[in-house]
Amino acid sequence: MNLVLVRRPRLWDPEGVLVLALLLLLVAGILYPLLQVLSVAVSSDTGGFTLRHLGAFFRRPLFLESLINTLATGVLAVLFGSMIGVPLAFLTVRYALPGKAVLQTLGVLPLVIPPFVGAVAFQQILGRSGMVNLWLLETFGVTLPLMDGLGGVVLVQTLHYFPFIMVNTAAALAGVDPSLEEAAQNLGSSGFRLFRRVLLPLALPGYAAGALITFIRVIDDLGTPLMLNYTKLLAPQAYLRVTTVGLTDVDGYVICVILVVLSVLALWGSKAALGLAEYAALQRSGEAAPRALRGPSALAAWLIAAALLAPALLPHAGILLLSFSKVWSLSLLPTVYTLGNYEEILFRTPGFIWNTLRYAVLAAALDVVLGAAIAWLLLRGSVRGRGWLDVIATMPLAIPGVVLAVGYLRVFHGWNVPGLGEPLTATWLILVLAYSMRRLPYTVRSAYAALQQLPLALEEAAQNLGANRLRTFARVTAPLMARGLLAGGLIAFITSAVELSSTILLVPRIELGPLSYGIYVYMQSAVGRGPGAALGVVAIVLVGCGTWVAHRLAARGAGSLFRF
Amino acid sequence: MSPKLSSEVRLEGVGKRYGEVWAVREVSLTILPGEFFTLLGPSGCGKTTLLRMVAGFARPDAGRILLDGQPIDPVPPWKRDVGLVFQHYALWPHLTVHENVAFGLRERKLPRAEIADRVRAALSQVGLEGFDARRPSQLSGGQQQRVALARTLAVQPRLLLLDEPLSNLDAQLRAQMRLELARLQRDLAITTIYVTHDQAEALSLSNRVAVLQGGSVVQEGTPEDIYLRPHSRFVAEFVGAANLLPVQVVEVRETGVLVEAVAGTRLPVPTDPTRWRPGSRALLCLRPEALRLEEAALGRGTGFLATVAARVFEGDRHIYEVKVGEGTHLRVELPALGEGRIFRLGDRIRVEFSAEGAVLLPEP
Numbered sequence A: 001m002n003l004v005l006v007r008r009p010r011l012w013d014p015e016g017v018l019v020l021a022l023l024l025l026l027v028a029g030i031l032y033p034l035l036q037v038l039s040v041a042v043s044s045d046t047g048g049f050t051l052r053h054l055g056a057f058f059r060r061p062l063f064l065e066s067l068i069n070t071l072a073t074g075v076l077a078v079l080f081g082s083m084i085g086v087p088l089a090f091l092t093v094r095y096a097l098p099g100k101a102v103l104q105t106l107g108v109l110p111l112v113i114p115p116f117v118g119a120v121a122f123q124q125i126l127g128r129s130g131m132v133n134l135w136l137l138e139t140f141g142v143t144l145p146l147m148d149g150l151g152g153v154v155l156v157q158t159l160h161y162f163p164f165i166m167v168n169t170a171a172a173l174a175g176v177d178p179s180l181e182e183a184a185q186n187l188g189s190s191g192f193r194l195f196r197r198v199l200l201p202l203a204l205p206g207y208a209a210g211a212l213i214t215f216i217r218v219i220d221d222l223g224t225p226l227m228l229n230y231t232k233l234l235a236p237q238a239y240l241r242v243t244t245v246g247l248t249d250v251d252g253y254v255i256c257v258i259l260v261v262l263s264v265l266a267l268w269g270s271k272a273a274l275g276l277a278e279y280a281a282l283q284r285s286g287e288a289a290p291r292a293l294r295g296p297s298a299l300a301a302w303l304i305a306a307a308l309l310a311p312a313l314l315p316h317a318g319i320l321l322l323s324f325s326k327v328w329s330l331s332l333l334p335t336v337y338t339l340g341n342y343e344e345i346l347f348r349t350p351g352f353i354w355n356t357l358r359y360a361v362l363a364a365a366l367d368v369v370l371g372a373a374i375a376w377l378l379l380r381g382s383v384r385g386r387g388w389l390d391v392i393a394t395m396p397l398a399i400p401g402v403v404l405a406v407g408y409l410r411v412f413h414g415w416n417v418p419g420l421g422e423p424l425t426a427t428w429l430i431l432v433l434a435y436s437m438r439r440l441p442y443t444v445r446s447a448y449a450a451l452q453q454l455p456l457a458l459e460e461a462a463q464n465l466g467a468n469r470l471r472t473f474a475r476v477t478a479p480l481m482a483r484g485l486l487a488g489g490l491i492a493f494i495t496s497a498v499e500l501s502s503t504i505l506l507v508p509r510i511e512l513g514p515l516s517y518g519i520y521v522y523m524q525s526a527v528g529r530g531p532g533a534a535l536g537v538v539a540i541v542l543v544g545c546g547t548w549v550a551h552r553l554a555a556r557g558a559g560s561l562f563r564f
Numbered sequence B: 001m002s003p004k005l006s007s008e009v010r011l012e013g014v015g016k017r018y019g020e021v022w023a024v025r026e027v028s029l030t031i032l033p034g035e036f037f038t039l040l041g042p043s044g045c046g047k048t049t050l051l052r053m054v055a056g057f058a059r060p061d062a063g064r065i066l067l068d069g070q071p072i073d074p075v076p077p078w079k080r081d082v083g084l085v086f087q088h089y090a091l092w093p094h095l096t097v098h099e100n101v102a103f104g105l106r107e108r109k110l111p112r113a114e115i116a117d118r119v120r121a122a123l124s125q126v127g128l129e130g131f132d133a134r135r136p137s138q139l140s141g142g143q144q145q146r147v148a149l150a151r152t153l154a155v156q157p158r159l160l161l162l163d164e165p166l167s168n169l170d171a172q173l174r175a176q177m178r179l180e181l182a183r184l185q186r187d188l189a190i191t192t193i194y195v196t197h198d199q200a201e202a203l204s205l206s207n208r209v210a211v212l213q214g215g216s217v218v219q220e221g222t223p224e225d226i227y228l229r230p231h232s233r234f235v236a237e238f239v240g241a242a243n244l245l246p247v248q249v250v251e252v253r254e255t256g257v258l259v260e261a262v263a264g265t266r267l268p269v270p271t272d273p274t275r276w277r278p279g280s281r282a283l284l285c286l287r288p289e290a291l292r293l294e295e296a297a298l299g300r301g302t303g304f305l306a307t308v309a310a311r312v313f314e315g316d317r318h319i320y321e322v323k324v325g326e327g328t329h330l331r332v333e334l335p336a337l338g339e340g341r342i343f344r345l346g347d348r349i350r351v352e353f354s355a356e357g358a359v360l361l362p363e364p
C-alpha cells in the first residue's frame, strides 16, 4: 500500500493562477476600458481632475435635449411595453385558452427581429411613404406622422422590447403561490382589489426585472435611431462625436459617462423595487391552476391578445416582403418581385453572414468556457478575491455597447497584437472580444444556475473514487452542466449575431463587417434596402432557431435528467 | 474479489467547528482492521461530519485522523482510497450503471479487460447482473443503493464508509439489505464505519458501536454493552425502550447498592459501589422485556406491587402499562407464546425482574 501521504509543497496554486488569469482578462476587456472612458471625461488638458467637461454637457442645449429624449424613450418604452406585456402575461399565465402555446410563442417573436431591422420594416409600413400612409392618402387624403422623430423610435422600441416585460412578469406570476391568492379571496378580496393588493405586489419582482432590461436596452439602442435618422439621443450623439470629431473629442466620453450613470441608476432603482418585494418569492405550495376559458370568453381573450400582438408582428411580414421585392416604392405592395436580393447577400457578399457566424461562434465559445470557469470558482473554489470575477463579469449588463466600444477604441487602438503587427482595433478580434465580454453575464448566470442545481455529493463521489478536481470537473461537473452551458452559449451566440451598438463603432473595414453591419450599410441607400432586408431575414431565422433550441435545452435541462 | 489488507482507523481528539459551534468535539476512537463499527446517534449529532472528515471532505479543526498509523489529514480525498457510500447514493445521472461502477477503475487507469471483469464482479456481488446499460433514473431506490455500493466496492478501498445507507428504503427492503450488508462485510472483511440513527441496525450489524450526542461520543462498546449496560439516561432511552424510575440510594454494599423506589419499595441493584453514596438520587433503568408479571399474591422475587393500566396485543407480544405508584408507570413486554397468564385491566399484580437486568444511572 503506497499512499502519498504528504502533500508536496507547491510553488503555485492552480486555482489561484486561474483566478488571476481570469481577473486579468476581465479587467482588460471590461473594467479598464470603462475606467478609461470615465477618466477621460473627468481629466483636464493637463491631466488633472476636473468636472468642467461634465458641467459643460449640461450647458449644451443639444446634449440636454438628447438626455431628456433618451430618458423619455426609456420611460415611454417601459410604459407602453407594460401596457402590452402585462396584460399578455396575465392572459397566458392565469387563463387556459385554446392555442395558448401559439400565443406564448408569438409573444416572444418580436425579440427575434433585431430592433434596427424592425425599424426599417416599420418605416416601410408606417413611414411617411409607407403602406399605411399611402392608403390613407389615397382614401382620405391625409397622412399620419407615425414614424417621425422620437415617436417613431419609441414605437419601434416598445414593440421590440415588450416581450422582456411579458416574459418576466409571466414567470413571476406563475411562481405566485396559489394559496396566497386563495387566502386573500377567503378574506373577501376579489376582482380588481385582489389584483392590486395581492397579485400585483407579488408579481412585482419579475416585472421590475423585465422593465429594467427594457430600459437599459432602449437607452443603449444605437441602431434604431440611426436607421430612423433621429439622432437627438445620447447613444447616437456619442457615436457621431466619435466618428465625426474623433477619439480626441472629450464630449463623446462625457456622453458615455452619462449613459453609464443612467444604466446604473436604473439598476439601483429596480434593485430597490426588488428589495421591497422580496417576500413575494418566499415559499409556494403548488402550481396555480389557470382558469379555463371557452367559447365567447376565449374568443374575447384571443381578440385582445391579437390586438396587442399584431403591431409587433408587422415588421416580420414587412421585412420578408421587402426581401423579395425589386421595386417597392410609393406603392402599397412591391410592384416587382425577385430572388436577386438573396443572390446578392449569399453569393456576391457572403462575407457578412460568414463573418457573423465566425465572430458569434467564437465569442459564444469563449463565453461558455469563461462562464463555466467563473461559476465553478464562485461555487466550488476557495481562493480569495474570486468574488471580483462575479462583480466584473456582471458589469456589462449596465455598460452600453457604445460605451464599451469607445473604451476599446481608446485602449486598444495603440496596442499591437503580438504576432500580427497590427493594432487590435484593426482586426476582427476586437469584435470577438467585444461580443464575448458583452454577453458574458448570460453564460456566467446560466452556468452558475446549472452548477447550483448540481448536488455537491455527485462531485464528492467522483473525488472519493480517485478523481482529482480537474478530472472531476471533466468527467462529472461539465457533462452535467452541459445543457445549461449550451443554453447560455446559444443566447450569447444569437445576441452577438445581431449586435449593432458596439459593432458599428468597432468594425475595422467593411469586408470584416458582420451581418448587422451589412444591414446597416445596405440600408443607407435605396437600392440596398432589398439585400438589407434579405440579410434581416437571415438574422431573424438565425435568432429564431437559436432561441427555440435554447428554450428546449433550458426547459429539459433541470427537470428529468437531474431528478433523483 | 480478493479482499485487500484491511486497515485500522484511529481518531485522536478529532473536532470540527462550524462558526462558533462544534459539530464534532474531541472524538477519540480506534477502529480495528476488519471491524464493523457503527456511529449511532440522533439527527444532527455530527455523524456525517465525522464520516466526511475521514473521507477528506472536511478538515478537522482539532485532533487528527490516522489510517494504519499514518496521519491522513494532508491527503486529498482522491488519494485516500477510502470508499464512501453517500446517503442519497450520488449516482451520476449522465452515466450508465456500468459506467458508474467503472468510474473509479478508470481513474486508476486499469486495463480495459480488468475493468470489465471487476465491474461484472462488483455488480454480481450486489445482485445486479444485467443492469449494466440502465441509467440510474431507471432503477428503484434499492437498486440505486446497490449500484452505489458496487461502485465503491469495485475499487477495493481500504475502508468502507456508509452514511445511513438504508434510511431511504422502505421497511421490507431495509431488513433485506441489512442482511446483505452484513454478509458482504463479513465476506470482504473490510473495515467498515457505518452511520445510522436506527438502533436496531446498529445493534444487529456491528462489532462495536459508538453512541454520539451533540458531537461527542457518550458511550462506546459492543452492542450488548450499549444495550444492557448504558452509562447514561440518553443512551438508555436512545438505544431501545427503557423504564426509568427515580430512586434514592439508601445503602452501599459490597457488590451493589440498595435503593428505595416508589412507595418505599427497597431493591438491591448490582453496580459499581464506589460510584454511589447513601442519599444520592439515581434512575433505575429497567428494559420492558426484562420485566415479568405475577399475581400479587404469588410473587416472591425482586419487584413491586402494581395495577394493570393498559394492555396492547401486538401479535408476537403483549405490551402492558402498569401503575406502580402515583404518576409512575412501567412498560412491560411479555412474549405472546409464554406460559404466563394474561392479565386484565385493574388486576393487582407484582412486577418482578432479575437484578442483572437492572441498571442504575446517575440522575442527569
Ligand SMILES: Nc1ncnc2c1ncn2[C@@H]1O[C@H](COP(=O)(O)OP(=O)(O)O)[C@@H](O)[C@H]1O
Pocket: B018, B023, B041, B042, B043, B044, B045, B046, B047, B048, B049, B050
Ligand atoms: N457545512 C456546514 N455548515 C454549518 N453547519 C454544519 C455544516 N454541516 C453540518 N453542520 C452542522 O453540524 C451538525 C452535525 O451535522 P451532521 O454531521 O450532518 O449530523 P448528522 O449526520 O448526525 O445528522 C448539525 O448541527 C449541522 O447543522
Ligand SMILES: [Mg+2]
Pocket: B047, B048, B049
Ligand atoms: Mg447525516
